[in-house]
Amino acid sequence: MTGTYLLDYGAGNVRSLVNAVKKLGHDITYVKDPSDILKADKLIFPGVGAFGSAMQSLHSKGYAEPLKQYLSLNKPFMGICVGMQSLFEGSDENPDVPGLGVIPGRVRLFDSTQKAVPHMGWNTARTIQGGERAKGCGLEEGRAYYFVHSFAVPFVEGSQEAKEWCLTTTQYGGEGSGGEVFISSVRRGNIFCTQFHPEKSGFAGVNVLKAFLDGDAAIGAEGDAALIQAATLAPGGGLSILAPTFVPEPTQDQFTKRIVACLDVRANDQGDLVVTKGDQYDVREQSTDGQEQGDVRNLGKPVELARRYFEEGADEITFLNITSFRNCPLLDLPMLEVLRRTSETVFVPLTIGGGIKDVVDPDGKLHPALEVAGEYFRNGADKVSIGSDAVYAAEKYYALGGRGDGTSAIETIAHAYGSQAVVISVDPKKVYVNSPADAPTHHVIQPAQLGPNGEKYCWYQCTVSGGREGRDMDVRQLVVACQALGAGEILLNSMDQDGMKQGYDLALIQDVRSAISIPVIASSGAGCADHFVEVFEKTGVQAALAAGIFHRREVPLEDVKSTCVKAGIRIRTIDA
Ligand code: 1PR
Known part of the structure; x- marks a missing residue:
């Protein structure tokens, strides 16, 4: 059966996501077998829990290889939280466990010396490149989304992940309180991932899910169509792409009480x-x-x-x-x-x-x-x-x-x-x-x-x-x-x-x-x-x-x- 599939490995609450998808008028099927992954027209991977156990589950259930294949076919994919982190090379949470390596860069632990960790609560996601790449994603500048995580991919200006993948950045902590800027969503081709939980982000988050489900979340923006054309599958499963030029705007801490x-x-x-x-x-x-x-x-x-x-x-x-x-x-x-x-x-x-x-x-x-x-x-x-x-x-x-x-x-x-x-x-x-x-x-x-x-x-x-x-x-x-x-x-x-x-x-x-x-x-x-x-x-x-x-x-x-x-x-x- 084709349609939207949910890649769930039993690590947490996926009910809210399923309910949100249904409320938006879409059906969703649970991936039960590795072969289901390639049947999907759209795939959502809502990772919850620790990076290492997520990766281990992907491997033990035989999902990792079909997932990489699915991603390389540039079919619509939405990763949420650990579902996004798993696409990177690895995480400090479980240093010995490699990630899927589709996106360059590592997931790092937040510094807790001057701020509470986990980063748990509502924060904004600032689009870079003047928001061009965000078109069709349902993301809105200035609206708050719900985050809950101790690990994140730092935004390093000029890095490959920042240039080729980063869609939004978020700052946690202000000046004098250990402020850190991290990649809060990525997008390239049909791959779209958020560090925050759209299904827990009120109506703002439901809009993000809707954009993905209704079809244009990943492929709508003209700028991205050009990027997709330029993409080639690189050895090791990563996509190499011509880097666009952009000047990211400064991010600010918008973490709310x-x-x-x-x-x-x-x-x-x-x-x-x-x-x-x-x-x-x-x-x-x-x-x-x-x-x-x-x-x-x-x-x-x-x-x-x-x-x-x-x-x-x-x-x-x-x-x-x-x-x-x-x-x-x-x-x-x-x-x-x-x-x-x-x-x-x-x-x-x-x-x-x-x-x-x-x-x-x-x-x-x-x-x-x-x-x-x-x-x-x-x-x-x-x-x-x-x-x-x-x-x-x-x-x-x-x-x-x-x-x-x-x-x-x-x-x-x-x-x-x-x-x-x-x-x-x-x-x-x-x-x-x-x-x-x-x-x-x-x-x-x-x-x-x-x-x-x-x-x-x-x-x-x-x-x-x-x-x-x-x-x-x-x-x-x-x-x-x-x-x-x-x-x-x-x-x-x-x-x-x-x-x-x-x-x-x-x-x-x-x-x-x-x-x-x-x-x-x-x-x-x-x-x-x-x-x-x-x-x-x-x-x-x-x-x-x-x-x-x-x-x-x-x-x-x-x-x-x-x-x-x-x-x-x-x-x-x-x-x-
Ligand atoms: O011990 O793991 O089974 O958990 C029992 C849970 O039930 C605990 O979280 C405990 O706080 C809660 N609980 C048990 N008895 C009562 C009770 O009220 N008789 N309620 C109770 C605790 C306190 C708050 C309350 C705030 C705000 N209630 O939950 O909502 O004090 O109230 P306010 O804004 O009106 O001042 P276990």
Whole structure:
């Protein structure tokens, strides 16, 4: 069968891409056999995870040679993220594993000394050569696209890859913060690849996919027709071509801060899955005298709310299954259906948390956390968020003298799907002390306000099971261990601030930020748009999350974004 084919090697969420393609009115067939590759009229390769495992999968499934052949025939091809990186000669991520070598150049690790790595979030893609080569690609100057990667091909002016292949560049980091310019998309002949994820880039990304699927993405521009004519297949599979002359315009860092909408989900007393919201993690209505606990608060339906937030401009959506500290058998994961349905209409990154751990089915069958996470990825999640299990993993890390043994959920999932897919959800609670000597094994700070008995100091205790149990570990110990084990991002809640609408816990966030280099999402306490400005300006955090004010329509997402823009904070403006 001819048509559009998807080259999937089972490494992550391809559901969103498939849904986007279908939504655009096209059919897509999964490559199941190497011979399918040459049957394709158009081929999409959405690489996810590590470079080495992607290349190994291509070879072990027998896809590498037909893929090279397909590319040499100059048939329409779209590579996404690792799907683009695999076309280069190799990557520092797995130095011993060669790439396909179709494009000269190597993929390098970002420098994390002055900026958070992975580069995770929205950034623009600047076309070079005055945008001529971008014609027909659906790319728009100035619009933001979603990136999530630690490795990229540096843009080196005058290099072969820059002259012959580079379509857009993107800068991550500004002057004085380790700014690096990299190749964010390539195009030559019918080969078009993006480092960013069009299927996760809202309407801007859907336009890029549409251009490719509707036919003119790679061959429309006149300039490229000339380039195609000049192309000859060089020994070693690379295309040699007459270099065009161009002067690239300076790129600028346009990396934006992310606004995340969070949906805490659980079954209510009637057994319906609802979005709920607690105050300091208590999600039940209180009687007027505060003596009795009422029903679980019901703030809406998960799929409908997620869709609303996507349309209102949320940069990411996070679902937390908050009662999954109970055993949640793999056979009965209600959030799978929520994800499946959400990914049909929501084209921004989706994170799922709660219950990412080893689970046991009623028949006694054990499913490792990696398998649980795999189910979620296949059903539309881009990241999983680990709570309680991360605390246990960190405890083990310290018990082993500061190393992992490769078995924790963090390690196994990061190894298979990449660090960027592993978020750690932290549920800390303040413990006040009179002096640092009162908590000698913990990292103690001076909070902005004194404790209830005039205490000047506090430490942040990690909890498990949705805050029900405190552990002998402070938040700094936890995040340091989780980063070392391979986590790619921290979702930093605060049990004290949750639902209180008094603003984020800035001291906590600053403390965590200073301890690690992976991105941090500030969470808990947003009560107005200015709280977002405050947390971005005072802590430099990469993302800020809120729940209650969005669910109750007290502060529209649009107001949060416009307030941040007015304050000079770079934010992805809402597109349509
Ligand atoms: O331990 O891996 O099964 O994960 C359980 C997950 O469920 C954790 O991510 C944990 O944070 C979450 N969770 C468990 N119990 C609750 C609860 O509220 N009773 N929710 C809970 C955590 C906090 C945030 C909230 C922000 C913003 N909720 O997710 O959305 O505080 O709220 P706000 O803007 O209204 O202040 P595991």
